[in-house]
Amino acid sequence: xxxxxxxxxxxxxxxxxxxxxxxxxxxxxxxxxxxxxxxxxxxxxxxxxxxxxxxxxxxxxxxxxxxxxxxxxxxxxxxxxxxxxxxxxxxxxxxxxxxxxxxxxxxxxxxxxxxxxxxxxxxxxxxxxxxxxxxxxxxxxxxxxxxxxxxxxxxxxxxxxxxxxxxxxxxxxxxxxxxxxxxxxxxxxxxxxxxxxxxxxxxxxxxxxxxxxxxxxxxxxxxxxxxxxxxxxxxxxxxxxxxxxxxxxxxxxxxxxxxxxxxxxxxxxxxxxxxxxxxxxxxxxxxxxxxxxxxxxxxxxxxxxxxxxxxxxxxxxxxxxxxxxxxxxxxxxxxxxxxxxxxxxxxxxxxxxxxxxxxxxxxxxxxxxxxxxxxxxxxxxxxxxxxxxxxxxxxxxxxxxxxxxxxxxxxxxxxxxxxxxxxxxxxxxxxxxxxxxxxxxxxxxxxxxxxxxxxxxxxxxxxxxxxxxxxxxxxxxxxxxxxxxxxxxxxxxxxxxxxxxxxxxxxxxxxxxxxxxxxxxxxxxxxxxxxxxxxxxxxxxxxxxxxxxxxxxx
Amino acid sequence: xxxxxxxxxxxxxxxxxxxxxxxxxxxxxxxxxxxxxxxxxxxxxxxxxxxxxxxxxxxxxxxxxxxxxxxxxxxxxxxxxxxxxxxxxxxxxxxxxxxxxxxxxxxxxxxxxxxxxxxxxxxxxxxxxxxxxxxxxxxxxxxxxxxxxxxxxxxxxxxxxxxxxxxxxxxxxxxxxxxxxxxxxxxxxxxxxxxxxxxxx
Numbered sequence: 001x002x003x004x005x006x007x008x009x010x011x012x013x014x015x016x017x018x019x020x021x022x023x024x025x026x027x028x029x030x031x032x033x034x035x036x037x038x039x040x041x042x043x044x045x046x047x048x049x050x051x052x053x054x055x056x057x058x059x060x061x062x063x064x065x066x067x068x069x070x071x072x073x074x075x076x077x078x079x080x081x082x083x084x085x086x087x088x089x090x091x092x093x094x095x096x097x098x099x100x101x102x103x104x105x106x107x108x109x110x111x112x113x114x115x116x117x118x119x120x121x122x123x124x125x126x127x128x129x130x131x132x133x134x135x136x137x138x139x140x141x142x143x144x145x146x147x148x149x150x151x152x153x154x155x156x157x158x159x160x161x162x163x164x165x166x167x168x169x170x171x172x173x174x175x176x177x178x179x180x181x182x183x184x185x186x187x188x189x190x191x192x193x194x195x196x197x198x199x200x201x202x203x204x205x206x207x208x209x210x211x212x213x214x215x216x217x218x219x220x221x222x223x224x225x226x227x228x229x230x231x232x233x234x235x236x237x238x239x240x241x242x243x244x245x246x247x248x249x250x251x252x253x254x255x256x257x258x259x260x261x262x263x264x265x266x267x268x269x270x271x272x273x274x275x276x277x278x279x280x281x282x283x284x285x286x287x288x289x290x291x292x293x294x295x296x297x298x299x300x301x302x303x304x305x306x307x308x309x310x311x312x313x314x315x316x317x318x319x320x321x322x323x324x325x326x327x328x329x330x331x332x333x334x335x336x337x338x339x340x341x342x343x344x345x346x347x348x349x350x351x352x353x354x355x356x357x358x359x360x361x362x363x364x365x366x367x368x369x370x371x372x373x374x375x376x377x378x379x380x381x382x383x384x385x386x387x388x389x390x391x392x393x394x395x396x397x398x399x400x401x402x403x404x405x406x407x408x409x410x411x412x413x414x415x416x417x418x419x420x421x422x423x424x425x426x427x428x429x430x431x432x433x434x435x436x437x438x439x440x441x442x443x444x445x446x447x448x449x450x451x452x453x454x455x456x457x458x459x460x461x462x463x464x465x466x467x468x469x470x471x472x473x474x475x476x477x478x479x480x481x482x483x484x485x486x487x488x489x490x491x492x493x494x495x496x497x498x499x500x501x502x503x504x505x506x507x508x509x510x511x512x513x514x515x516x517x518x519x520x521x522x523x524x525x526x527x528x529x530x531x532x533x534x535x536x537x538x539x540x541x542x543x544x545x546x547x548x549x550x551x552x553x554x
Numbered sequence: 555x556x557x558x559x560x561x562x563x564x565x566x567x568x569x570x571x572x573x574x575x576x577x578x579x580x581x582x583x584x585x586x587x588x589x590x591x592x593x594x595x596x597x598x599x600x601x602x603x604x605x606x607x608x609x610x611x612x613x614x615x616x617x618x619x620x621x622x623x624x625x626x627x628x629x630x631x632x633x634x635x636x637x638x639x640x641x642x643x644x645x646x647x648x649x650x651x652x653x654x655x656x657x658x659x660x661x662x663x664x665x666x667x668x669x670x671x672x673x674x675x676x677x678x679x680x681x682x683x684x685x686x687x688x689x690x691x692x693x694x695x696x697x698x699x700x701x702x703x704x705x706x707x708x709x710x711x712x713x714x715x716x717x718x719x720x721x722x723x724x725x726x727x728x729x730x731x732x733x734x735x736x737x738x739x740x741x742x743x744x745x746x747x748x749x750x751x752x753x754x755x
Binding site: 113114181184185186188189192193194219220221222223224226227228230231234238239240241242247248249250253257 | 575578579580582583586587589590591593594596597598601604605608609610611683684686687690691694
């Protein structure tokens with residue numbers, strides 16, 4: 001950014017009256033989307049570390065075939081809380097944090113459409129986080145029915161207390177749903193109505209497309225889970241018979257409610273990561289995103305298809321043959337728009353002047369793991385194979401490649417890429433690369449051995465297992481501990497760089513995008529003057545400016 | 555007019571444009587929210603249909619089926635109130651504040667009549683929430699809908715109160731429009747619910 005436009009922004013760089021301008025603002029009820037974004041990200045990361053610790057206790061247990069470290073009941077609570085926390089306290093809040101921070105900047109808006117609703121949605125997150133973790137301290141411990149909470153298992157209440165691990169679980173999930181709907185209404189309204197002048201749909205960055213696609217799933221999928229959760233709560237506390245087979249209820253209906261949302265939920269978290277990849281590859285390969293309009297629209301195609309695939313989680317639930325065939329087919333179709341994206345990224349990177357900075361390394365690593373997850377995903381979409389490996393470690397390995405391999409690596413890529421923008425400071429590249437190497441090796445060592453173990457028949461959710469699976473489990477546990485260790489250089493890097501890292505400047509990556517035109521960190525209300533967008537994003541190597549009258553173009 | 559005045563009036567115009575923009579955003583967001591909420595109702599409807607089609611015993615033992623006469627009256631009142639609220643809004647647009655208040659109050663009365671009718675029906679039914687799948691889904695659906703009617707009536711009360719604050723009715727228009735859309739939404743849901751529960755034997 002030129003000096004002249006820097007000066008023009010100076011007045012708005014002043015702290016707003018009444019708002020502290022230091023780290024303390026992250027502990028206030030701020031309505032600034034950037035503060036809320038960072039609040040989400042940091043809160044999510046704290047829970048990520050906690051849920052990761054639970055995972056390491058599990059991997060410690062699985063080092064030996066016997067259940068010697070924790071007993072089976074504790075183990076059930078561990079995997080239930082690990083899954084629930086990772087999904088509801090890490091991936092969704094993390095996604096909301098990224099979307100909150102980036103979307104208004106990327107579309108040229110001063111804030112979200114409803115700033116106060118935005119803050120309220122965020123402050124529900126620590127509340128339901130505390131409710132979930134509190135379940136460790138109630139009689140009977142946390143829920144032990146897995147993150148699916150399938151009845152009739154989830155309807156068992158041996159302690160007889162109204163407040164038990166399972167009812168706290170349902171309460172937290174319902175609150176998480178309310179927060180997500182509030183967030184989704186806000187983000188969808190912001191994207192539809194607050195884009196800068198000139199930013200037509202096909203001039204919007206792909207990240208915003210993917211966030212929009214993801215939030216539409218939240219809006220139209222999440223209520224089904226809420227309905228199921230309400231009915232489950234009544235069954236558990238009042239004694240109704242919706243899902244209780246002993247009273248004539250139908251537990252499989254719960255599975256339909258649950259998966260109608262919870263399968264699309266994986267796209268809620270993976271789609272914005274596709275957006276992150278689409279933002280990062282052009283910058284570090286210095287090339288325009290290949291096939292931009294197709295990549296943009298394919299996100300909405302995935303959203304549409306996501307609503308008709310849920311039964312593939314229920315191939316082994318007594319589902320009739322015709323339904324298996326139908327959902328096998330729809331599930332496999334998802335690979336088409338997804339494949340389009342993968343090919344577009346490969347074509348973007350192909351022949352580019354690649355810079356292997358930490359964000360690019362994480363994006364490439366995430367892409368590799370995502371392709372592997374996609375292949376095992378197609379295998380699992382095939383009903384005969386799925387029934388064979390149903391409830392084995394093969395499934396666990398598959399979704400950890402999706403969720404750790406693609407989503408967590410993608411989040412790391414995003415944090416490194418936008419860290420200079422968020423803090424105004426640069427991270428230490430050496431520590432970043434060390435973090436990447438440890439994470440990539442740790443993740444593959446942790447999650448790859450789950451596939452052979454699963455194919456050999458090792459069931460999931462068990463604290464003890466047949467000694468024939470011991471080799472693969474030792475490997476996986478070592479990988480798990482390595483993943484735990486890998487967060488140390490990351491935390492060191494982030495904390496020390498944020499405090500005293502070198503000044504990053506406004507656009508350290510020489511990237512093209514509205515968020516890079518403002519100072520780092522961006523001033524309150526982002527833009528002194530709302531920019532007028534004249535060309536498509538990702539114009540690397542093109543002479544066309546991104547915005548009208550831009551005093552300087554990267 | 556001096557330059558300052560021109561500037562000032564421009565500023566006023568911009569502020570007003572901004573306010574309209576914001577109201578439009580709020581309306582857009584509210585409609586998005588209602589679309590999302592309709593999926594909760596849809597899920598309950600699906601549950602009702604699945605249970606009715608698959609369960610071995612639908613009605614609790616000794617129960618023949620629901621009376622349709624009183625609920626029908628209730629339905630007519632609720633559906634008519636959607637027209638009444640429309641006229642109330644029209645009066646507000648024509649800045650006829652008393653016309654608005656009278657028709658608005660009438661809507662509230664009709665909504666309250668519906669709630670009262672439903673409460674009377676609930677008290678006389680021979681089965682409870684825990685009595686089988688029919689009892690469960692019946693109270694779940696009518697209760698969840700009733701909660702929405704109650705919310706609607708309370709919102710209407712707030713809007714009515716706000717109309718007595720001097721010079722406030724123009725600023726209160728977003729609230730009035732949103733409440734009215736909510737009321738139509740509650741109405742449409744009831745029609746589907748009525749057909750499912752009372753008409754479909």
